[in-house]
Amino acid sequence: MRFPRCAAAFCLAVLFTVSHVPTALAGTELRDVHVVAHFDRAAGQAAESIALEPDGGVLIGMIPARQVVRVARDGSVRVLVTMPLPPGGGGTTPVVGTPVVTGVARSGAGEVYFLYSSGAGGMTGIWQVRRSGGPRLVVPLPADAFPNGLVIDGDRFLVTDSTGGRVWQAPVRGGRASVWSADPVLKPAGFFGANGLKVHAGAVWVSNSDRGTLLRIPIRHDRGSGPAEVRARGLEGIDDFDFTGRGDEVLAAVNQASELVRVSSGGRAETLLDADDGLQGTTAVRVHGNRVYLTNGANLAGDDPNLMIGELHHPHRT
Template identity: 75%
Template sequence: MSPLRPTGLWRRAAVLAFAVLLAAGVTAPDAFAASPHRAAGTRLGDVRVLARFDRAAGQVAESVALEPGGGVIIGMIPARQVVRVAPDGTVRVLATMPLPPGGGGTTPVIGTPVVTGVARSDRGAVYFLYSSGRGGLTGIWQLRRAGAPRRVVPLPAGTMPNALVIDRERDRFLVTDSAGGRIWQAPLSGGAASVWSADPALSPDGFFGANGLKVHDGAVWASNSDRGTVVRIPVTAGGGPGRAQVRATGLAGIDDFDFTGRGTEILAAINQTSKLVRVGSDGSQEVLLDADDGMQGTTAVAVRGNRVYVTNGANLAGNNPDLLLARLRR
């Protein structure tokens, strides 16, 4: 989820932004038609808008889960929605979560209930995170072919679940808790969650700590928005966490990230400055897309083969939440 930290009043501004998104009458202009980025050393081309979202309805694109055939599942804040984007850009709402008792004002950090991370299992089951404070709705939810979504893993009301991944090797969910600076685990079959890691490298520094999350090459990787870092935590033989290692710094406002397929090279969505940054295995950094390419509050990135999907939340920057599709040039 995208915290943004543009000024010393960043926390107040972030909360205010979510309130503004909920207000009626917000009108979004036409989405920016991004053109291929031509900066020297670029690794992306053929950048285009695949889908545009309704900011007035709170459709702030937050997270991405890829489906076979080019479809995409996206979590929307604060519309409390899960949507599917077809390969042709058609958008369909799959679920809208109810408000908790009292309206969700007890939701940690931001004070309004939100749908955040999404994930898809190998069997096609779609899961998502709902953070709603007190009221018994916070946790991991599963879409069903018929009927309302069902909660499969409850999480404490004081957590801010943000990114959701499926650790296929160990049949478990992993979830970042941005408020608590932790990573939770729970059985893929559902049930009780437990803290997998509360390493200090995951902790917030005033607002959002652990945010994006991936499992890669025998380790769990997480971004820390406040600290501008990417952290690698080795997975032990028993499935527990090893000692955390900071693998990248200088990425203030980082949200989600994904691996390109070249070792530990990643593409990082930098929400604060509306950029997509390539971070090499050696820690070197290169801006691939920025505001001139239509980046507005960049929230998530997902790579499949030579396709790169990027969501723009436009929460504290711009008015055009959308989904971009680009081609990765290797």
């Protein structure tokens, strides 16, 4: 697959309001969903992940473009970094066969971190976007790993490894990574296992794409991992997810089906948005207050990778 260079990597969208009538389960609704930025799929800009900034900006990892971009509140987009190809072009990247940027995270102090899977030792790992604009390797990971989801948990990083079926941990200051959990339920079943990642209510939550599960791994008092438990099933192709603020309720991006799914605290799932609403290869979701940010990678279906924003409503909330 070729990704030709494109100076105009993306364009602003005309406001596009989804015509989908909001569905509700226990009162949850998603309204006023619209596209705020389109990206250039031909240039490899398949939007993969989301991190939010205090001023309303959105940081997004672009998979085969090997980029981190920033979408400002007004919809303007700027490339923060483009990763170089590894020696030989990176054909040894696990499963996908091409180097990719995946998860992004922002620290409270404003540092921007991202994951690069290159299939090469010394390049695969956690990187930082330096204020000067160049990338800096903070934590190397094995060449056969596929780092995918990234969060900052206090003074440490947590990273899912989709091909290794593991969660890694490493100090934010930099250094060596160690395996935090290698519970068997994290393993892939032919393609991607552990994928999305969040820390919530004393536990690390992980999605397993191949097995269609949402997992909860308790954090022990020594910050180690307890045994994983399956909290939801039947979500084949689940990618990233986030909590809505109503207990353990989550919104999940289901990549293969191009859906945004609400999963109740009890594990019951209902589709809120789908391809009829413009979703194409949905990859990531972030919730901030009542605002929902959603990326479509268009990597498995469609040709319009984009960033959407909507409003989350809980009519029966007391």
